[in-house]
Amino acid sequence: MQTAQNQITIKPKNMGYQRNGVSGIPFYTLSFDWIDLEGDSGENFVITFETDETDEEIKLESCRVIDTKNPFSAWRGDVFGQAVQSKLKEIGVEGMVGLYYDIKELLKN
Numbered sequence: 001m002q003t004a005q006n007q008i009t010i011k012p013k014n015m016g017y018q019r020n021g022v023s024g025i026p027f028y029t030l031s032f033d034w035i036d037l038e039g040d041s042g043e044n045f046v047i048t049f050e051t052d053e054t055d056e057e058i059k060l061e062s063c064r065v066i067d068t069k070n071p072f073s074a075w076r077g078d079v080f081g082q083a084v085q086s087k088l089k090e091i092g093v094e095g096m097v098g099l100y101y102d103i104k105e106l107l108k109n
Contacts, residue, residue: 007037008083012091013044015104025050027062028100030084044068047080055099058085 011033021027027050035041050062063077063084088103095106 008080009035010080010083010087012084012087012107015107017101017104021050028104030088031068032084034080034083042067045075045080047077047084049077049081049084051100055101058100060085 013031013033015031016029017026018029019026027048029046029048031044031046033041033043034045045065045067047063047065049064050059051057052059058081060078060081063081065075065077065080067073067075088100091106092098092100092103095103097103097106
């Protein structure tokens with residue numbers, strides 16, 4: 001996949017938060033579907049990511065993405081991280097919240 005983040009459309013499905021993550025560093029998990037302008041797509045992908053101290057920005061270098069149907073395939077975590085961040089911020093603006101923890105709660109509805 002060689003697509004830019006603004007060409008990927010993300011459809012978030014479910015989001016979780018693990019406060020005692022790897023080495024005690026908390027992280028989020030998001031399941032999502034995606035499609036790009038070239039027609040490539042995927043369903044039931046999972047991304048894990050950490051956020052900055054303010055919980056307002058994704059640390060792109062922390063993003064890990066897997067295809068649950070083929071967990072041995074490799075995906076660009078940073079590219080998906082940018083697309084996920086854009087979509088979650090859009091959801092946050094609509095819900096009038098800024099923190100990822102609050103956005104997670106919005107996705108439950």
